[in-house]
Amino acid sequence: MPLLITRKLTKSFGENRVLDGIDFSLDDGKVVSIMGPSGSGKSTLLRCLNLLEYADSGEIWFDGKLMGVQSTPNGPRRLSERAMQRQRLGIGMVFQQFNLFPHLSVMGNLVMPQVHTLGVSKADAMKEASLQLGRVGLADKTHAYPAHLSGGQKQRVAIARALCLKPRLMLFDEPTSALDPELVGEVLSVMKDLAESGMTMAVVTHETQFALDVGEQVVFMADGGIVEQGPSEEVLLSPKKQRTRDFLHRFRQTQEAAEKSEFRPENSSEGIAS
């Protein structure tokens, strides 16, 4: 049985229908890459999954439980904030802009959520924090403040911070889009290690190479709907839909143009299908 299932998920902002019946599922231990043009609703989908945004209709099943709503005889009704807080605990999220707490040191960023949401002791929290920092290769940055870290280091701290709460599912919203090209590799490699350790992940990304190497599944979205989904190779290398083909074609062109003008690091240098 899949860890995550969405059924006919819809979401509008005013008149703007941003999600229009999203159906997909993700098996335990698998990685899905969510791709698609800007404004297609990728971020909104992720935010609905961990209840940062509330879907208007449809269902999200996570770990066998219905997220964000309870059924009543009169239909589904939104849960209390407190109950949703508990449900969010199983899901970690990493943002494009890192969103580290700037007033806390790296250690503070990792310890504070553990102490205040899991209720573990400070000593245990610090032990766990050191462990996770080592895992993302930043054991030496324990006492630094976020303002003094590079973008790549910030994002790795953000990943470690989410992992400290021991989530079953990790959501990544364009984790490398705000990074200088030479810093993308270090974050992708941390994510790859994480995937290899068996973490279930949903990753919004434009890194096609990462989607091929690490992800089992690709969901291609446009205009709030899923245009095509399936195994990574199938969707990325031989897409069935014209929409997907056009997007990948245009995307590859801009990427090649970018590659001509600047150095790209090792693992993302090869274009796809070459």
Add this chain to the structure above:
Amino acid sequence: MIASKIRSLEKKPWMSDMMDQSDREFADIRPRRHPGWYISAAFLIVLTIWFASSLAKNPNIDYETIGEYFTKDVILGGVVNTLLMAALSMVFAVIFGTLLAVMRLAGGPVWSAFSWLYVWFFRSVPLLVLIIFCGNLALLFERIGVAIPFTETFLFSVPTNSVMTAFVASIVALTLHEAAYMAEIIRSGIMSVDAGQRDASKALAMPAYKSFFLVIMPQAMRIIIPPTGSSVINTIKATSLVSVIAGSELLTRAENISATNLKTIELLLVACLWYLIIASVAGAAQYYLERRFGKGFTKSRQTAKVPVTQA
């Protein structure tokens, strides 16, 4: 002189000029000269000395009286009362203002409207009017206490004048007034915090109140402190308004003294000196608070001495 140098450079073809300089030592670049600064300083100093000397030589000011009353017990007691009044009303105003700000931003439609109305009302009523009103509350309600709403039956009550002393009335008026301003200051501080911070603490499953106190407020403080510093100084000065209801703070006492010895200017100067001192101390305190809450936002190299958490 500088201009002529530039002109002489322009005459040469620039290529050869660059060649000439390629292997010569470059002198350090000195900062610009600012002769205007010295002229302005001289002007202001002269003006100040002139004004000070005309004060010093003024036969209408009796400096001995100033010296005598500056440290008199009555005046020192007034200073303490002023400080107490300002501190208590500021503390209540910050608490109440925070509540109002949270109501406005996250209290749902009813409390949000209440907060808006409160701020509208108490920012519109002049503080002096509010003070006189609170000082004369007994004229409106003879007794205050706990009653059954819409009836005249008191479960418990006391005469208004026994609790609403001039001192208490002053604190009530200052608090009601200042809370409206603090609500706006705190609201703007909260709104200045990046929305991503709220997302992150939600995604980390932190309960809303913990995210408010541990994530949002520490960052909002940076925006809140400077205008709050002004508010504190304003409130210290505003305590002088309660002399109209004989609040027994600094100005009331100074005026009481001058009413008998007729040294009006001298006692006003005594009060003025004390207000200057208190406001300066408050300003220094603000400076240290700003440094404390600026941590993590400045680019200067700094690391936590010990693992810092707000845990």
